[in-house]
Amino acid sequence: MDVSIILILLLAGTLVTLFSGKAAGKVALAFGLLALGASVALLTKFNAHQNIGCLGVWMENPQIYFALNGDGLSLAMVLLTTSLLPIIMYSTFGSEVKNPSSFYALILFMGFAMVGTFLAADGFLYYIFWELALIPIYFIALNWGNGDAKERQKAVVKFFIYTFAGSLFMLASFAYLYTKAGNFLIGNLSALSLSADEQFWIFLGFFAAYAIKIPLIPFHTWQAAVYQKAPTAGTMLLSGIMLKMGLYSVLRWQLPIAPYAAKTFMTIFIVFGIAGTIYGSIVALRQKDLKKLLAYSSLAHVGLIAAGAYTLTVDGLRGAVLQMISHGFVIVGLFFAAEVIFRRYQTREISEMGGIRVQAPKFTSMFMILVLASVALPSTFNFVGEFTVLYGLSSINIWFPILGGLTIILGAYYMLKMFQNVMLGEANPKPFADITFQEGLTMGVIIAVLFFFGLYPKPIVDMITPSIEQILSYTHKL
Amino acid sequence: MNTLLAITGIGVLCLLFEIANLRKAIVPFTVVALLGTLGITLSDYGTVHSHYNNMIVTNNFSVSFSALFIVLTIFLVALSGDFYRKTEAKISDFVSIKIFLLAGAVAMVSFGNLSMFFLGIEVLSISLYILAASQRLNIRSNEAGMKYFLMGSFASGIILFGICLIYGAMGTFDIQEISELTGSAELPEWFFIGIVLLTIGMLFKIAAVPFHFWAPDVYEGSPTLTTAVMSTLTKVVAMAAFYKLLTGMNANISYEYEMVIMVVSIASMTVGNIMALRQTNAKRMLAFSGISHAGFMLMTLLNITSSAGTLLYYASAYALAGIAAFAVILYVCRDKENEDIYNFNGLGKTRPVLAAVLTAALLSMAGIPIFAGFFAKFALFSQTIKAGYLVMVIAAVINSIISVGYYFKLILAMYTKDSTEEATKVPVVFYAVGVLSILINIAIGLYPSFVINLIK
Amino acid sequence: MDTAYILLLLLAPFAGFLFNVFFGKKAGHNGAGYIATFAVFVSFLVTLFYFIRINQTGQAVSVKLFDWIQISTFKLSFGVLLDQLSLLWLMFVTGIGSLIHLYSISYMHDDENRHKFFAYLNLFVFFMITLVVGSNLLVMFIGWEGVGLCSYLLIGFWYKNQDYNDAAKKAFIMNRIGDLGFLIGMFLLGHLFTTLDYADMKITIEGGTNAANTGWIAAAALALFIGACGKSAQIPLYTWLPDAMAGPTPVSALIHAATMVTSGIFMITRLNFLFGLDNVDMHTVNLVIAVVGAVTALVAATIGLVQNDIKKVLAYSTVSQLGLMFLALGLGAYEVAVFHVITHAFFKACLFLGSGSVIHAMHGEQDMRNMGGLKKWMSVTYITFLISSLAISGIPPFSGFFSKDEILMTAFHSNTVLWAIASLASIMTAFYMFRLLYLTFFKEFRGTDEQKHHLHESPALITFPLIVLAILATVGGFISLPGNSWLNNYLAPVIAHKGHGEHHLDNTAYMLMAIAVVGGLIGIGIAYAKYIKKSEVPPADAEMTGFHKLLYNKYYVDEIYESLFVKPINALSTFFRDTLETALSGLVYGFGKVTNAISDKGRLVQNGSIGRYLFAFTLGVVAIITYLFYNKIA
């Protein structure tokens, strides 16, 4: 058994779900759980130091392999995906979904593409999965989204074209690399000795794709609008997993292939990331729409993660991965909280909320915990990530963590302000039923994960560290 | 050779069927017969034959492309049955003209002599003139026919002039001999002028900027099935013939010549894509999209010695996607006055399968993975980078981005707008053609080496 | 065995928290309160056990529970260190904590969310214990932020009032500013020492390392001090503490007087081996600490002079006293600072609880202008309040006298300016405390008849802690008598000794004591003259003028911060949201718009005329031919 089993499960799930009519949600969830089970099984194999990667020839000319990574970094990201997928699907059970078979099939397909992106060890395969992930989210956002149809279309199409545009530059980079190396295997690509100029252009090509996907400012303009317009499940997929595709790719592809460029321009890109952190935090302060606010908070967080990734230090990279995973969970939880409110109030305008705490203490507590995790309270998973990232940044220049650390101040500011305006105050005249079991379970699971790894991140750290050292070994050889 | 004979035979038989009053059987017969021909063609794969004093030379290049043309024709003929249901009396004419057109097409990739090439291109063109103007009472069809005819024969004149100058320089029409002569000694200036004139003629046929003006008008005005022929089959044929001409005659491509190709290529991509953005008519939009794809395909000429496989792949990907798209367009605009995009509104709900087919086709054209269009683009990019034309690739990348804009207009219409009318029953042939061509598209998208390696 | 006890110490309050979160509501009317009190008391017992043991053996206990965060060069584990310092702190955290829990049972009697209150209190104690017992800075940081969180939750406990929520938010954010400093400090130390363990760092420093002599270590110290400023409400991060009085009074007593706000002092004392380093940069840092402490003491005291809200006065008094402690820290007199922390915990907790008792009796009224004459009804509260006021004013033999005197003495020996400032602050303290006492308990009652009707002494659950704390406030000073200090000896193993030492009881010392006492009496005297003799009552808000108004409005610091930081950030946010985001977004859309516009124009070229098409065709031919053959033909 190797990692391809997850891909197979998810793809099979997509097809089965597509033809399962009304029961689609449950079928999809079952497949999601199966995939999770498979990834956990693979984890045990991995921990037993068995090879779970996969290498097969896809075609001879051009030489393309069906190669999948079986290392800790990929596995960690796959675990993130396969554990979030069931949560996301389960979270939708509380509300009516029209045309469920297509909806859940698309979600599973999206999972398939994202898992593929995290696993692929062949650049070509990777690019295919990378692009493939765009299609389902495009339709999910378009067909199941909310708000004015015209606006939504505009936002979603912009998102698609924008991200597609970015990735085409990556494709060009890959095409160039292919002419150099003769195939796309990550190992061979990283082993190429490219001149400084070549590295610079390739780095830039990758950067175009990743900066838009992650997104880094000023390439982020698609984000808030799409998050707002997409259905919550779509937003969760986007923010929880898809953003991490870009960040993961920085680690997996950009740094090892163009280490010299990464080293030379390190400061610029770290500044990009940190600027995004501060900018996102400031913009989030005065958002009127709950989902948009969370979108900007995402922008702030991924900026910091990216900055960590570009430090080229073990701490920065490790922190980035930890933060990716923790952010994935917490942002899904937060968007779900927004959805819980939406189910009751049919609005996402913060000004129309307030005074919910009186009526829904359980929900308040869970929401509070998620908010706190998002501002990286120690003992939550996010703190572990943020601390490590900031530590990594501090080894480059002490001003980086000071500026990047502003996020812990501004983050607290906008999140608590939001929490205050949404939840606290005099009782809201509109009734607010406390969370159902389904909703409680969804949030409970996320919270449990956040606390567990917040106190005991060692399993993940041990899993990803060898991969990170491997990646950094390419940058050290210079 | 056998292919050509068989095809011509089928064409003649079609006409005979009319006499024998077997109209209903024409389409099925033709499809089956063409499948047989496909078999015959493929049986020649791997061998090199020449016939009639090198008039016809078959090799892997010609076999592969012929096979592609036949496949495309099968799809097009299959769609004819429904398309000509109102003028069934003339169906044998329409089908046989398509078959003859195919004969011309096959001749254009298997010629061994410039006269054969000229005959092939004229057979193809004249058939198309007829098809374009075939709706006699429709002024738009007439106009399309007229425009195509006038400009086409103008281009024919230029091609003929080009052939003439080549002949004047070489004293022979035989490709093989010309190829040998180009390698030796000094060549008269005429030869190069001849090559350039031929090039211009072929650029016209593939509708490259600035010789593209006819394409949108003709595509729009022609009966939709004819548009399908033009946008899929003809474009691919012309490109293959162009490629074969340049390689066959071993014309030393100079730097200046490459510059011309580059400029034309970039201009085609850009003009095609930008003009397509604001079109409201689906056929017209696809015409511009075809212009931009012609620009992409021209990039293969920059690395001419080794890009045959890429060209075949790109052509297959493009044409198959085109067939799938046109199968849907044909259904949607069956009884409509025009092919405006609003006709597609709500197709995602009323006809999910067809909508999916069209979506897939458009995604393939846009170059999104797992569809063949993606790999085609990729192969093109990497080949062009290898040849050292980074600028071209960047231009192509930017154009790919623009192209998504208008492809998605159709997709948006299908999925986000509501249909205004009741869905009519869909003849199964639309499903069959659409789904089949998309499946082939995906299949070669997943296993590109199968197609690319056909020509080495 | 130790592990089990330590887990009990740590987890008892946490268990109480969990219990109250999930079952508190069902646990009967006072169930939650008793459970919570019991949980903290358990911790207290464990602490007591260790405290007694360490007094006998002098052996610190260090336990590593599990590995936590890994940094490239070192691992940070979740470790516990029980030494003299942490046990001392635990003693009053859990001890006073238990008392305040007990007090709260009665105080929060009528609140519908009692169980939450006790849950939060328990959680606070849990985090406070974590802060104190951690064996490295990062564990301390868990507690550090955790107590901040509980502070946030408890300040905003009455969440229906958005002003209270604002106060809570403000507290959290200002603490976070400090926390960033703390983090930066940790990073710098991490790079310097490749560890954050106190013991390891201490060994490295004592072993003499180059790291100790770089400017970086001073920078780290400064960063950590910023963290301390946030938590312990020093200039410039002190403004949250007065606002934090929005929380229920027991919270103010426990968190904002006795325990949490002293975390900064704890941290610096913990790192005394670092802050006490003898190099130029570190001297500068210490001077900064001392000056900040002294100035804070004075500024807060001046503001406290005129406040009318009974809790606000106490809050500024707390800030002021904390300033004195930092003064001591900055001067290197760590044990003196610790001493004052302890005595302050006693009398300030007592004062807060007393004010709570008053507020309880007044049904939520906090404005002293509406009180008066309460000693008639509330004798126990009055007496305990009086004792504590005497203690804080530095009147012998109450505890405050000893600790404050130590600080003043230390200051006098290092820097007379600082001494003068501190003395002035002390005099003011005496004045405003007695102003508070007189306004509240003396003269006639100034409230409504309705309130008067309900006035009563608080129940035993409230008075018992008051009495205990008053006793402690009286005798607490004896743990460190000048010349014979039990405390100094006790702390000797954890505080690296240098220069200062104990002050001998020479003439200077006696003189200083006299000055301090006389100063205190002067303060009391002025208050007496003003409020008893002249029966003055502070004017209504609108009637205040001049300097009085400036002080009453706290030098407008909040307003200055608002317009310097909060408003610009919000304006920036609005600008980003409305302008920049739209512009950036428009830029991307702009590409689309431009291409669309070109497309629209381009369509005009395609005008349908065959003539034009053919012309273009010919032009193309001519152009290509000319380009290719121009040279050859010409």
Added chain:
Amino acid sequence: MGNVLNQIGIENYIFLCVILFSIGVFGVLYRRNAIIVFMSIEIMLNAVNLLFVAFSTYHQDAQGQVFVFFSMAVAAAEVAVGLAIVVSIFRNLGSIDIDNLKNLKG
């Protein structure tokens, strides 16, 4: 024949044909009547045919002349189709001015 051609020089034939061809082109460009445009195209084709014959003689090679037959046949077929289209346009529009054909544009 060869002598004559050699006396005149092949270049002159080429110039003649180029001129003829250009006349055809100009005719196509300037005339608006469909029939006259056809005729202009025929002039172009025939100019080329002439050149074919000239080259055929120049090379002493019959292929060129054979090619002329091909091209004449093709031209005939073309004209047949073209005229049919013209007729049908005339029926629909009552005019064969190519400037009237501007329905398809944009």
